[in-house]
Amino acid sequence: MSEHRVWVYGDHVNTDVIFPGKYTYTLKTPDEIAAHALEDLDPAFAVGVQPGDVIVAGRNWGCGSSREQAVTALKYVGVPVLIAESFSGLYFRNCINQGILPVVCSGLRDVVRTGDTIMIDRLSGEIHAAGQVFAMPTLSPSVQAILDAGGLVPMLQRRFGESAR
Amino acid sequence: MTGYTFVEKALARAAGASGARAGDILDVTPDVIFSHDNSAAIRRIFEKIGAPRIAHPERVAITLDHAVPAPTTQHAQNHAEIRQWVREQGIRHFFEVGRGICHQVISEEALVLPGETILGADSHSTHFGWLGAFGMGVGRTEMAALWATGMLWIRVPDAMRVTLTGRLPFGVTAKDIALRIIGDRGADGGQYRSVEFLGDALASLSLDERAVLPNMMAEFGAMSAYLPPDQAVFDYLETNRTRDYTPLYPDADAHYADDSALDVSLLEPQIALPHSPDNVVTLSRAVGQPVQQAFIGTCTNGRLEDLCAAAAVLRGHKVHCRLIVIPASAQVLLEATRRGYIETLLEAGATITTPGCGPCMGNHMGVPAPNEATISSGNRNFRGRMGTPDAPVYLASPYVVAASAIRGAIADPREFLS
Numbered sequence: 249m250s251e252h253r254v255w256v257y258g259d260h261v262n263t264d265v266i267f268p269g270k271y272t273y274t275l276k277t278p279d280e281i282a283a284h285a286l287e288d289l290d291p292a293f294a295v296g297v298q299p300g301d302v303i304v305a306g307r308n309w310g311c312g313s314s315r316e317q318a319v320t321a322l323k324y325v326g327v328p329v330l331i332a333e334s335f336s337g338l339y340f341r342n343c344i345n346q347g348i349l350p351v352v353c354s355g356l357r358d359v360v361r362t363g364d365t366i367m368i369d370r371l372s373g374e375i376h377a378a379g380q381v382f383a384m385p386t387l388s389p390s391v392q393a394i395l396d397a398g399g400l401v402p403m404l405q406r407r408f409g410e411s412a413r
Numbered sequence: 414m415t416g417y418t419f420v421e422k423a424l425a426r427a428a429g430a431s432g433a434r435a436g437d438i439l440d441v442t443p444d445v446i447f448s449h450d451n452s453a454a455i456r457r458i459f460e461k462i463g464a465p466r467i468a469h470p471e472r473v474a475i476t477l478d479h480a481v482p483a484p485t486t487q488h489a490q491n492h493a494e495i496r497q498w499v500r501e502q503g504i505r506h507f508f509e510v511g512r513g514i515c516h517q518v519i520s521e522e523a524l525v526l527p528g529e530t531i532l533g534a535d536s537h538s539t540h541f542g543w544l545g546a547f548g549m550g551v552g553r554t555e556m557a558a559l560w561a562t563g564m565l566w567i568r569v570p571d572a573m574r575v576t577l578t579g580r581l582p583f584g585v586t587a588k589d590i591a592l593r594i595i596g597d598r599g600a601d602g603g604q605y606r607s608v609e610f611l612g613d614a615l616a617s618l619s620l621d622e623r624a625v626l627p628n629m630m631a632e633f634g635a636m637s638a639y640l641p642p643d644q645a646v647f648d649y650l651e652t653n654r655t656r657d658y659t660p661l662y663p664d665a666d667a668h669y670a671d672d673s674a675l676d677v678s679l680l681e682p683q684i685a686l687p688h689s690p691d692n693v694v695t696l697s698r699a700v701g702q703p704v705q706q707a708f709i710g711t712c713t714n715g716r717l718e719d720l721c722a723a724a725a726v727l728r729g730h731k732v733h734c735r736l737i738v739i740p741a742s743a744q745v746l747l748e749a750t751r752r753g754y755i756e757t758l759l760e761a762g763a764t765i766t767t768p769g770c771g772p773c774m775g776n777h778m779g780v781p782a783p784n785e786a787t788i789s790s791g792n793r794n795f796r797g798r799m800g801t802p803d804a805p806v807y808l809a810s811p812y813v814v815a816a817s818a819i820r821g822a823i824a825d826p827r828e829f830l831s
């Protein structure tokens with residue numbers, strides 16, 4: 249069971265406001281990318297976020313361009329879990345492949361506000377918030393392995409041994 | 414217990430599972446994986462992974478199609494790297510410059526079969542639903558992982574059923590069906606869904622037309638799309654196939670997250686206005702808009718029947734703007750030549766270029782100048798898609814594109830068809 253502070257957002261948050269396209273080719277280091285996370289959605293986020301904080305959002309989080317930085321920017325600020333009513337298909341896949349846990353969860357967004365604390369129990373697959381319990385979908389062992397390794401490329405690097413490079 | 418949708422059955426099969434439900438995450442072993450001019454970039458990620466070789470080279474297909482013949486030295490270098498890689502890895506399903514667009518070539522070669530799973534490093538991999546396969550686009554990192562392991566995780570999408578009834582009126586096509594659906598429900602109307610078509614309208618669609626529907630579903634946000642394969646599909650695949658297969662059909666009592674119907678006999682020609690494929694209006698509302706260029710081609714509408722439609726409209730007429738025609742494959746070009754369509758198109762003033770993607774994504778062979786409007790038979794018209802942000806792109810059927818080429822302005826093809 250781990251404790252997390254939440255940042256709550258609405259529906260249809262697109263990747264342009266999660267990580268602006270204008271920085272795609274200019275910003276390269278994790279720190280630089282992290283500094284602009286959610287810049288056009290919530291300027292308070294990048295300055296206030298702490299490692300371990302999680303995002304709780306509405307429908308269709310991460311729609312629009314499939315740019316990978318819209319996931320890595322959140323990873324670099326230390327967000328370990330993203331919870332939403334639904335994700336864009338590509339964004340969901342990018343999360344797993346980049347090593348952030350995406351959780352599809354209905355109803356949670358309606359009972360928490362930015363700054364609240366929730367408890368996540370990865371073992372039992374439960375989220376405790378505002379006196380209620382929400383179920384997290386179980387992940388297959390293979391997807392769990394990707395997340396545990398920190399993403400698809402690191403996992404495969406480990407599997408094939410880094411010697412070949 | 415409720416029955417299974419197509420996508421539940423197809424992914425259970427590909428994962429070797431006894432059953433699967435929407436939302437389950439499965440490790441899927443696709444029957445075929447493919448990439449195109451992006452293969453050299455994928456190779457660089459593959460090398461980072463450190464796998465010794467491609468795990469199943471016999472399942473890999475690579476087609477050079479996105480910028481062919483190479484327009485610049487840089488593109489030529491990219492192609493050269495891919496050829497080298499193909500030799501090193503012993504990839505037999507390699508298709509050279511001019512063979513055609515990946516989706517069309519893989520269909521013609523019968524590399525993937527009904528009920529099978531195909532993953533491509535291309536967003537229009539939904540295309541293979543036309544023959545009853547599960548087709549999905551993946552990213553470059555994912556394709557590198559597929560090369561390395563032969564497997565990829567997939568969350569089984571929710572399914573959406575679209576029942577098409579009636580017969581299309583003359584001059585109205587599957588492209589108009591797809592545009593109408595996307596226009597009505599928006600570019601995310603099918604998000605993370607398997608769009609499963611059904612209904613008596615399908616049997617009356619030619620195979621060339623059927624492919625348009627799943628191809629366009631990429632613009633609907635769909636992960637995959639499906640049409641129930643019938644005898645016409647089986648016959649098409651018979652000559653080239655090298656495996657047996659078992660077609661899959663959804664159960665009548667399968668659970669669909671969304672169910673809708675469309676009577677296609679009531680449909681008018683449609684057009685997507687700039688700058689989104691869901692910005693769709695009835696053609697009559699756009700008639701008269703000047704265009705400087707017309708383009709017939711792409712994996713959506715560059716097949717034999719599309720060239721036949723264009724020839725039917727253009728016969729005995731001259732174009733009044735540039736008309737670029739790019740057959741989707743060498744086979745299409747050959748057959749269109751035999752049947753005289755190419756002659757008709759040339760007589761009307763069209764120019765014909767190498768089978769491939771052409772200017773579809775702004776690479777070469779017909780990219781517009783700023784402020785020049787193009788009407789295209791392709792699938793995507795986002796700002797900048799054809800190379801410059803200031804060039805508006807309209808999407809429509811080959812009939813409409815051909816008629817507009819005659820007028821130099823958006824036109825209704827039915828006035829040219831008897």
Ligand code: SF4
Pocket residue numbers: 479514515535537711712713769770773774791792
């Ligand atoms: S024709 Fe266009 S949409 Fe089709 S594969 Fe080529 S670039 Fe992509």
